[in-house]
Amino acid sequence: MSQAETVAPIKNSRKFTMTDFQQLLLQARAYIALVVVISVFSFLSEAFLTPANIIIVASQVAINAILGIGMTFVILTAGIDLSVGSVAGLIAMIAGGLINEGLVLPMFGIIVYFQVWAVILISLACGALVGAVNGIIITRFNVTPFIATLGMLYVARGLALLRSDGNTYPNLVGKPEFGNEGFPLLGSGTFLPSDVVNGWMQSMSGSMPKILVDSLTFLALPYSVWIMIGFTIVAAIVLTKTPFGRQVYAIGGNERAAKLSGIRVDRVKVIVYMISGLCAGMVGLLIASKLVAAHPATGVFFELNAIAVVVLGGTSLMGGRGNIGGTIIGAFIIGALSAGMVMVGVSSFWQQVIKGSVIVLAVIVDQIQAQMQKRVALQQQQRLELATQE
Amino acid sequence: MTVTAVKTGAAPPAASPEVVLRAEKITKVFPGTVALDNVNFNVYRGKVNVMVGENGAGKSTLMKIIAGVEQATEGKLLLNGKPIKIKSVLDAGRHGIGIIYQELNLFPNLSVTENIFMAHEIKKSGVLIDEASQKERAAQLIARLRQPIDPNDIVGDLRIGHQQIVEIAKALALDIEILIMDEPTSALSASEVEVLFEVINELKSQGVAIVYISHKMDELMQIGDYITVLRDGKLRAERPMSEIDLSWIIEEMVGRNPASLFADRQQTFGDELLRVEDMTLHRVGGGYMVDHVALTLHHGEILGIYGLMGAGRSELMECLAGLRPEASGKVWLDGEPVKANSVKERIDLGVAYIPEDRQRDGLVQTMSVADNMLLASLQRYLSGFLLSKKKEASNVERLIGELSLKVADPQQIITSLSGGNQQKVVIAKGLLTNPKILLMDEPTRGIDVGAKSEIFDIMGRLAAEGLGVIFISSELKEVLGMADRILVMSKGKITGEFSRAEATEEALVSASAIGHGVKTLEVEHESS
Structure with a gap:
């Protein structure tokens, strides 16, 4: 104890140095990048920073963000999940089929139609199940995550196509006689009906400043954004405040040490892939609900977007380093960048070049920060040794 | 000369x-x-x-x-x-300048010649490998070493001794x-x-x-x-x-005078804490890594295990820690037979393991000092479903005090600590699981003298509190100075057991050489 106390003042008396400042900048880089992107586009386009546009961007961001949350868990264990796009497609098809065709049980000669909430739960469970299969293949049979989930990318896509023979399930509105109406609400519904909010806005325009009135639009946030917020909060709490989350970080940082600390590494990994599958399922549901149709090609290439937002958020592909907040910021950077470039009129070819460059640039900055952290750790140790020698 | x-x-x-x-x-x-x-x-x-x-x-x-x-x-x-x-x-x-590492760096699937010229092949007109000159040169090099090795042999088929000669030839080629x-x-x-x-x-x-x-x-x-x-x-x-x-x-x-490193200890042991019988771990490809080992440990006792590299000491500890589920043998803890055979279950039973390689097995380098310490005992800091910051902090602080860990801030990254302090973090991690037995594999490896004696102090204190400690060391002075009882292992077997009074450097060394076929005097050893 005494040593700890004699050392403590050294740290406190330290001045705020240039390195500290650089470090702060580097640590806050994702936020800075987001602010820069938003400022540039709101300067270039007046419509960019309007509440209506923010809501549109946010509901697009929700897709990448939710996939990214699942992917963050996986990448924190130093794994990867390439199957999320296909799983989203498969789950969309499962949900679409359940609504339009019901669950056919030929041995009993009956067709079961579920209510919408049950459809959603079943679909999410299926997503988690696919994730569990990924996790079991990875842990039981020692297949690298890249290969296991690459296989699942094809398998899930194939199953999605098989579900309806390659056709789309159109018009997922349900039928009153089956009691399964209301699925489209998930993707496009809002807590407060938008006409109610619009009514308030009209009655207040004139008496209140415009900015305040406009911001009322946020009361009509779509469910997809609420779901993103909900997933973010739960994921952040799980990662930072539960033993499971701590174990996820430990496995990514040093799997052997984690195992020797009594962590059931295989079980944690399976759960992590289940979380990713569940998030993918949620995305599949949101897209099917928004389009009021389930298409088997839903979610093609989404896995790459998901990885991009995670990496952009500062999570290391080597595992053990990163957080949910970063992923969300990453998703907003990509979202704001895409929306902004469209509004400003950047050609779609250039959009890809720019997006790609931003992702690689982010990782380069990450590496710089890691180098710097190492140097700071070394300095810290030397200071500590000096202090204890006295 | x-x-x-x-x-x-x-x-x-x-x-x-x-x-x-x-x-x-x-x-x-x-x-x-x-x-x-x-x-x-x-x-x-x-x-x-x-x-x-x-x-x-x-x-x-x-x-x-x-x-x-x-x-x-x-x-x-x-x-x-x-x-x-x-x-x-x-x-x-x-x-x-050439170097030959302890572990041979050869390609067992390639021939002697190919190994010798790996990455600096002799080439014809700068493109194709000149097999004939390579073979001739390889033969010359091996002749220089006066060994009967055919340059065409596949390295994997050679005896270890000859493989070493190939390494030397490889170096000489440069x-x-x-x-x-x-x-x-x-x-x-x-x-x-x-x-x-x-x-x-x-x-x-x-x-x-x-x-x-x-x-x-x-x-x-x-x-x-x-x-x-x-x-x-x-x-x-x-x-x-x-x-x-x-x-x-x-x-x-x-x-230093080795005795000064070690604290004087009162030797009062409690009841039998651990009994192991017939612990056996097969080696891949025949033979045993751990060969029908039996041992006992009492409350408050420090048991040292001495032996050469590869004697099976670490493997024995891994068996005890639950890392080797394939091992067979009977284990009793406080008189109760132990069935559990995973690391998690053994930790829950009160067996804490401090691995030999801190960096590889003991620490999560991406985490802070505090997080590393808490890693094995997270269930203890729950309030509801969530980890309680307060419970975490109080335990971290307690251990920092008890082990006099030199750290400015528990949240600083683990790699910023010196080797000795890192080792203390690994020990703290083990202690936070409330163990009855502490298994320590080379606990003082790679740390400075001051930290060494602190680690010994800690071991002595824990034993005085009634814990049983088993530790492995390759350093004679450590085993002799610290252990109440010493087991010597060789080729997976226990080849000697000595009380503190009986043990001498000579006795330990000759027991550790049993079964190696090296010129050595056979020693009488009793298992008391």
Whole structure:
């Protein structure tokens, strides 16, 4: 104890140095990048920073963000999940089929139609199940995550196509006689009906400043954004405040040490892939609900977007380093960048070049920060040794 | 000892032989430890330059710097008096420096010739490999070493001793002046060692300087011309071998009066805490890693396990810690038979394991000091479903105090601590699981003297509190000074058991050599 106390003042008396400042900048880089992107586009386009546009961007961001949350868990264990796009497609098809065709049980000669909430739960469970299969293949049979989930990318896509023979399930509105109406609400519904909010806005325009009135639009946030917020909060709490989350970080940082600390590494990994599958399922549901149709090609290439937002958020592909907040910021950077470039009129070819460059640039900055952290750790140790020698 | 003509003929054989390579004031800092502190090292032409030191004294680091694997933080290298920069293994080769590692770096699937010329093939018109010249040259090199090896043989089919010769030939193919050998005999049988020594003498006569690292004192005395002793990253002494004897080496290596390191302990043991019978772990490809081992441990007892590398000590501990579910054997804890066979379950039963390799097995390098400490006992800090910051912090603080851990802020990253403090974090992690038994595999490896004695203090204190401690050490003084009872292992078997009073260095060493077929006196040992 005494040593700890004699050392403590050294740290406190330290001045705020240039390195500290650089470090702060580097640590806050994702936020800075987001602010820069938003400022540039709101300067270039007046419509960019309007509440209506923010809501549109946010509901697009929700897709990448939710996939990214699942992917963050996986990448924190130093794994990867390439199957999320296909799983989203498969789950969309499962949900679409359940609504339009019901669950056919030929041995009993009956067709079961579920209510919408049950459809959603079943679909999410299926997503988690696919994730569990990924996790079991990875842990039981020692297949690298890249290969296991690459296989699942094809398998899930194939199953999605098989579900309806390659056709789309159109018009997922349900039928009153089956009691399964209301699925489209998930993707496009809002807590407060938008006409109610619009009514308030009209009655207040004139008496209140415009900015305040406009911001009322946020009361009509779509469910997809609420779901993103909900997933973010739960994921952040799980990662930072539960033993499971701590174990996820430990496995990514040093799997052997984690195992020797009594962590059931295989079980944690399976759960992590289940979380990713569940998030993918949620995305599949949101897209099917928004389009009021389930298409088997839903979610093609989404896995790459998901990885991009995670990496952009500062999570290391080597595992053990990163957080949910970063992923969300990453998703907003990509979202704001895409929306902004469209509004400003950047050609779609250039959009890809720019997006790609931003992702690689982010990782380069990450590496710089890691180098710097190492140097700071070394300095810290030397200071500590000096202090204890006295 | 007379020196025969030096190959280059540059320097006439003189009373004081020529220094071919000189390392000057080398300092190497790693995150977590200062591996080398202002070390000078001379390599004499045509001589065997022996380097000794305890584990963690910095031998390997110095060799890696000379061989270009690592770069020194400070200091310089002088080759034939001229300063040189060695930035890579390739650089080292260009300067005529070759290294043979303890683990052979050969391609078992390729032929002797292909191995010798790997990455510097002889080429026809710069493109195609010139097989014929390679074979001819390989045959010459092997002839120079006077060994019956066919250059066409597949390396994987050769005996270990011959594989080592291939390594040497590989180094010679680069026209080396200096050959570093790191524990070259650790895998060799006695007759193979003789062959290796012949080869070394051959190389000496050809003017090659040998740097020879080993723990085996009799070998050093037999083959060495000059000896350099490192201790705790510092140079202790350099002497011609003819001027010194074994006790001098040991004194320089260990240095301090070993007794002062160890706290005096009251030896009062409680009831039997652990009983192991018939613990067996098969080796892949036949034989045993742990060969029907039985042992007991009492409350408050410190049991030391001594043995050479590969004697099965670490494997025995892994069996006890639940890391080897394939092991068979019976275990009783406090009289209760133990069925559980996973790490998690063993931890829950009160078995904490401090692994040998801190970096690889003990720490999560991406996490903070506090998070590392708490990792094995997270369930204890829950309130509801969530981890309680308060419970975490109070436990971290308690352990920092108890182990006098030197840390400015528990949230600082683990790699910013020195080796000794990192080891304390691993111990703290184990202690936070409220263990009854502490299994420690080489608990003082690679840490400085001060931290060592602190670790011993901690062990003694824990034993006094009623814990049972089993620890492995390769250092005789440690085992003799710290353990209440000593088991010696060799080839997976327990080959000796000594009480504190009975144990002597000689007795431990000869028990550790049983079954190795090395010239050794069979000792009587009783298992009491």
